[in-house]
Amino acid sequence: MKLLAPGPFFDVLADRGTGTTVHLSRPLDIADDGRTTYDIPDLAHLVSQAAGWLEGLGVTPGDRVAVIKPNHWDYVLLACAAARIGAVPALISDRLPVETLQVLLKRLDAKALVTTSATLAAARGAETDLTAFTRRTLTLDAPAPGAIPLADVRGHRTPPPRPRPDDLTLAIMHTSGTTGIPKLVRHSARTLIHRIAADEARRLPLVSTRRADTVAQAASYAHGRGLAWTISVFWLAPRAAVILDAYDARLAEPVLRAHPPTVLEAAPSAFVRWQPLAASPDNPFHDVRLYVNAFDAVHPPTVRTFLSATRRRLPLWVQVWGQSETGPLTFRCLTRRSVRATGERHPTTRDLGRTVPGKAGLRVVDPTTLQPVGRGRPGLVQARTRTLCAGYVSEPERMRAKLSGPWFTTGDLGLITRSGRLLLLDREVDTIPDGSCVEIEDVIHDRLPEVVEAVVLGRASGLPQPVLVTRDGTLDPGAWQQAVTDLPPLGEPTVLSLDQLPLTATGKVRRQELRDRLLDGAPPYGTGRWT
Template sequence: MTNLHDARTFRERGWWRDATFLDDLARWAEAAPDRPAVVSHFWETRGGPDVVLTYADLAERVERCAAGLAALGVRPGDRVAMQLVNQWQATVLALGCGRAGAVAVPYFIATGPADTEWILRESGAAAVVSLDEVRGLDVAAAIAGMRGRLPALRHQIVVGDRLPEGAARFEDALLASGGPAPEHRPDADDVFQIMYTSGTTGRPKGVRHSFNTLYAMARSYTEPLGLGESDVLTTPCVVGGQGGWLYGMLAPLLAGATAVWADAFEAADFLDLAERYGITAGYLTPPVLDPAVTEQSERPRALALRHVVAGSTPIPPSLPARFHATFGLPLRPLWGMTENGGVTIGRPDDPWDWAAHSDGRPVPWMATRLVDDDGREVEGDGPGRLEVRGANMCLGYEGADDAFAASLHDGWFVTGDLARPDGRGGVKVIGRTKDMINKGGLHVPPVAVEGVLRDDPRVAEVAVVGEPDPVLGETVVAVVVPDGPPPTLDELRRRVRDAGLTPGYEPDRLEVVAGLPKTPTGKVRRRELEEDLARKARAAGAR
């Protein structure tokens, strides 16, 4: 590969294609119309029985959704934002956008109003589809309150019964138009998704993906594991992030498998679903795997699981052994980003405990390398800065070409992670080179939180850093140099919430210090603070 996207080579090798996920849907709707495509289970957003859509049902609703979007005036290239949880409406909307030529703009259900308004404005969304409310969040009402400041936003559509003034119900707006589906047929290289992810500067970044980059990313899961039509796949990762899209929506569609959605995660509920529907493969994060292991060990179910993959946050070294002892399966690691999906993944020929030592080998259509601080490739055992390139890589950042260009080095994407070779052709990520806190899969931008905390008159200086946590990977610590009596942790947390930042960005702990370590130019030495916190955590764990 001579550049980030060698489209000709990608197509010659079958890494990209001329078809789209809409063609996959049409193929399965014809070949297996009665096979369940989506099972939608509800226990948080509403009551009622599970909704099961066959491939024929799904294809029909996607056509109706595309017709509904066209009737609203949504045209090819328009952006449709979605703030949903894992439910059948998310699948129908995403594929309906693709069928209509619109670009889906997913973001997390817990995204705060300040970031939501930024995303809707920056993407130029013509329509937004959200839940009415969930988990104490008045999602639709918050969007209604900002519509007057968003001139491009023409339509607000709501899943649920609590409708703000001027909003329409999902079924009425998108599934009941009765009009024809648009004649437009998407091209495999068209932009299909702009997914917003937190940036180190605090502004969410819109990561652009085509049908083809997402196809390569979905194959990075289905092909190494040999997933196919007889499989039943699931993930509790929310559809507002790439894990939900890939492993709960696109990978099952690509394989012709059944996807089992649940609108929220609870360990007992998850395992009951796995038993009821014969789930065979799942992608889970370590924070949800931990309670699932405990629940299964205390109340075993008869499960059909044959593959479980973990990623998004570091895998605690003890988890693979506990998982294996409870489920009788090896836990497979996966590493990737919103920008590139699953770059590395564990293989069936790896040792059963390999997830404690590795994040897997790269798939054939992705390349990895480790470089030193001067950009030279690292030889031997490393470690080094992890760079990647290949067919999974995104097309860039929405409205931020300079930022994307700055993330490239000699034709490689700079991940911001520090890694070492695992001895079997793969890598083990051991830290970060970018200032970002990975809290259970939520990427917390320190600069954004610092900006809010710095406004407290009792805060002379502040640095927000990550502290090691055995379950979440990291938690958020506010290291404060006070000006007089320091604020309390509760006061700082309230300040972050009141600023409209995303829930979870609040500091989990307050550390009051006399001064912050700095470089000669006055930049805070974050790594020094993090290493000090890590030493304290290790010392506390040893007591």
């Protein structure tokens, strides 16, 4: 199946008569009418209008357009608008530290920046002028020093589509940045659309979107998943799509109740924050037949809670593992039965399943020699896939260092079982001696229901440091000791509030920043060579 690239995508859907209705958790930043409901022709018109704004800004085919703004689905619509005129959208989360935004904008050397006056003001508060790193800046909400307001380019004629060749860079997105400065990843239409999105746009039993579905998504739309999800899901023409811009349960609950989903995809961080809502008798997840989590592994009690929340007889949870550079590499379907056991030290959600046959290959190698090790032995995970990105912006040597012939080094440690399943151990930089931070964190979540977030920080010398966020801000010392009695030795836990955790746009913990803050910059046990 060959899907169309993003530029004319919504026009084609409109011509097909696709009847999907879109419900938004809040109005789009690129629209001034306050609407939260759209049909496909509305979206096609909005994308074509936005393409005119960019052309009015002076953007031409091949130019890079950076987008930095509050999280919402219009990241994807702006990417479609840029692609429509042959430009290259570069989607960057405004949740990144200002110092990181500076580095990424310098690497990008974009012709234009699309942002908001509030984003620019926040950067100026940190003594940074983001407009200095690009030739033109467009603000979507209000005028700002050094920027062109949206009113000045509204009404510019809608340009005809100017698609780029399939093998040229279509879009740029960044990695999560849990261990430092994120990498800017270049994907082409061939990898991101014709392979990643097209594979998901096939109608498969149980795991594909159906025409009668209400599909909900809660993600960081600056990441590549937002664009691939949009193309694949809207191609399958569900009855409705519900787009959530935040993970806060108080903001998400009214939207989910108004439009109960039958398919729900979200970042693990969103699922964790909605867990108390899912545990309530009158929850909005009662009709969900399929849950999907991407971006990161999810903890067993979270899966258990959501599978119990639905009234469907045989709901499925699909856990997908991959990276921004590779797209999806493995998947596993979880059921109520597969997560039934509680409190035990077993793989559960760390068992990432198998690769899709014919789509990707995995091997585990010795981290020092890069020679393959036998099944059942831990090592560095490498992937071979037809969806590998074209490289990193301004860091070609970093990409070359991760390649061993056709094999890409993921930076994750794991092992492949005798049956061919991948068990995740840790990021190499985050590992600890004689143990797995991921396993310890899973077990802590399973044994201490009051824990919202558990992070174990490895260090080159000294015991690993557990950092916990609990629902009421306290931790029972006796319960803690009982929970970790059979685990590798750990330091005394540090209890923080959720707002004290440095998080990425997808809700992952920025471990290096946390290590710098709590451990005085103590070096990790891992080498960090593969970050």
